Amino acid sequence: MDKKIISVANDFSKTPGPRYIKEGDFSGELFRSKILEPEYLNAVKENKKLEVNLDGTVGYATSFLEEAFGGLARIYSAEKVLAILTIISTEEEYYKDEVTQYINEANEES
Amino acid sequence: MKKYQHSIRFKKFSDRKSKRNEKRRSRFKGYLIRKNIERVEDQKRNPKSKRVTKNRYSNLEFSYTNVTAPTVFSFKKNPEEVIIFISKLKELFDKQKRAFVSLRYVEEVDYDAIVVLLSILIRFKSKKIKFNGDFPINRDANSRLARSGFFTSLLEEFYKDSDKYKVVENTIWTHAEKKVDAPLGGKLIEQASEVIWNDKKRCPGLQRVLLEAMLNTNNHAEIGKEGEKHWWLSMNTDKKNKKTYFSFVDYGVGVFTSLNNKPADNKFFGWFEKLINKKPFNNNAELLELILDGELHASVTGKSYRGKGLPGIKEAFDRNQISNLFIITNNVYANIAKKEYRLLENKFSGTFLCWELDEQNQNF
Numbered sequence: 059m060d061k062k063i064i065s066v067a068n069d070f071s072k073t074p075g076p077r078y079i080k081e082g083d084f085s086g087e088l089f090r091s092k093i094l095e096p097e098y099l100n101a102v103k104e105n106k107k108l109e110v111n112l113d114g115t116v117g118y119a120t121s122f123l124e125e126a127f128g129g130l131a132r133i134y135s136a137e138k139v140l141a142i143l144t145i146i147s148t149e150e151e152y153y154k155d156e157v158t159q160y161i162n163e164a165n166e167e168s
Numbered sequence: 169m170k171k172y173q174h175s176i177r178f179k180k181f182s183d184r185k186s187k188r189n190e191k192r193r194s195r196f197k198g199y200l201i202r203k204n205i206e207r208v209e210d211q212k213r214n215p216k217s218k219r220v221t222k223n224r225y226s227n228l229e230f231s232y233t234n235v236t237a238p239t240v241f242s243f244k245k246n247p248e249e250v251i252i253f254i255s256k257l258k259e260l261f262d263k264q265k266r267a268f269v270s271l272r273y274v275e276e277v278d279y280d281a282i283v284v285l286l287s288i289l290i291r292f293k294s295k296k297i298k299f300n301g302d303f304p305i306n307r308d309a310n311s312r313l314a315r316s317g318f319f320t321s322l323l324e325e326f327y328k329d330s331d332k333y334k335v336v337e338n339t340i341w342t343h344a345e346k347k348v349d350a351p352l353g354g355k356l357i358e359q360a361s362e363v364i365w366n367d368k369k370r371c372p373g374l375q376r377v378l379l380e381a382m383l384n385t386n387n388h389a390e391i392g393k394e395g396e397k398h399w400w401l402s403m404n405t406d407k408k409n410k411k412t413y414f415s416f417v418d419y420g421v422g423v424f425t426s427l428n429n430k431p432a433d434n435k436f437f438g439w440f441e442k443l444i445n446k447k448p449f450n451n452n453a454e455l456l457e458l459i460l461d462g463e464l465h466a467s468v469t470g471k472s473y474r475g476k477g478l479p480g481i482k483e484a485f486d487r488n489q490i491s492n493l494f495i496i497t498n499n500v501y502a503n504i505a506k507k508e509y510r511l512l513e514n515k516f517s518g519t520f521l522c523w524e525l526d527e528q529n530q531n532f
Contacts, residue, residue, distance in 0.1 A: 071350075072354065073350040073351045073353065073354040073375075074350060075348050075349075075350035075379070076347075076348035076350070076379065076382075076383055076386070077383075080394075080395070081347060081348050081383070081386055081387075081394075081395070082347040082348035082349060082350065082382075082386075083347075083349075083350065083351065084350055084351075115370075115372070116350070116353060116354040116357060116370055116371075116372065116375045117353070117370070117371070117372030117373065117374070117375025117376050117379070118372070118375075118376065118379075119348070119350075119376060119379035119380060119383060120376070120380070120476040120477075120480050121383060121476065122379075124476075149372065149532055150372050150373075
């Protein structure tokens with residue numbers, strides 16, 4: 059299966075911010091709506107995997123990751139998102155666990 | 169006019185003389201400010217008295233309320249007295265009364281006190297409430313305050329009421345904002361890393377600490393409202409010891425007051441009953457330890473915990489991404505490195521955090 063690749067640092071911002079747009083710049087909500095969701099839908103349509111690389115940024119707030127990835131799972135279900143999405147994080151490996159947990163618990167209140 | 173007064177030589181002499189006088193006037197003005205002396209009566213109104221001066225204390229006695237700063241002005245070393253100091257000023261602020269902060273007897277100023285002083289000063293001046301003060305006699309304390317930009321800010325008549333403030337002077341950067349400012353975190357980390365590692369580095373753990381602290385203020389500092397309160401962040405670099413000191417404060421309701429006022433639709437509503445059965449605790453100091461270890465979240469939601477809010481900050485400390493973390497909120501003081509959680513006699517309305525970044529901390 060071919061894959062599409064997103065790098066948060068290169069395609070969005072080196073300084074990802076809070077959860078919601080109203081809370082500050084480069085939010086998880088903005089990343090999901092402008093980049094992650096369109097690329098996810100393209101990947102589904104083209105029957106490809108979607109690889110999201112979290113390396114290269116200054117760092118993440120938990121709520122950014124929750125809103126971006128958990129938010130995507132709230133729309134399209136955790137199973138579907140996990141089937142398409144692969145998270146790459148070599149610098150901070152615990153991000154992968156965090157994102158997986160946020161996707162799995164997406165229907166719970168964050 | 170005499171002929172020599174038109175000569176170039178005379179004009180040069182006259183210019184030099186006026187510059188000398190201007191310098192002298194400026195030096196004298198500085199002297200008056202430093203010594204807290206001001207001219208009481210204008211020379212024009214009282215021509216007989218060429219230099220009528222009066223101590224500012226007695227002159228302003230009736231219009232300013234004097235608040236004396238603690239001798240050891242450090243939130244983490246002397247929390248009780250600093251909380252009393254803040255409370256007195258908060259009372260004046262709420263009543264819109266003029267404040268005179270006496271720093272004269274301060275012998276030790278910690279970096280964490282700088283963010284407290286600057287934030288209080290700007291809060292007063294942004295609401296157009298007069299705020300004044302004197303200076304520590306102790307040379308080290310005076311010099312540290314001077315480097316923070318405090319004295320410069322003191323001379324500002326007023327600050328414009330704004331969502332954002334910035335005081336940058338020498339090695340001390342102080343920022344205030346209501347929103348979460350991730351680019352600011354990146355910028356500060358870059359500057360800190362140049363001091364510590366002589367290179368531009370990334371510290372994702374430190375950035376998480378900054379973001380979680382800002383989010384905590386934005387989301388929880390005011391009951392029922394978001395983005396109402398400012399957070400204040402001060403970063404001080406120490407090239408000699410290759411360290412950077414961060415101090416963060418908000419004057420919101422604090423962790424426990426916020427927790428006790430959760431609305432019925434919030435996941436933490438009824439948290440006490442859920443937690444006390446699983447993890448008994450006797451007071452807020454023990455409760456803070458449970459919160460930082462993620463036990464509150466785990467008990468309330470029934471799920472394991474990953475990184476959000478204060479526990480996320482503690483996790484960054486546990487991963488060696490920051491050092492020497494202290495937290496003061498409401499009536500609790502926590503020195504995380506020493507696992508010291510204790511109750512305070514005086515209650516601080518807000519949340520205060522301070523930590524360090526040093527050579528041993530994680531970076532990329």
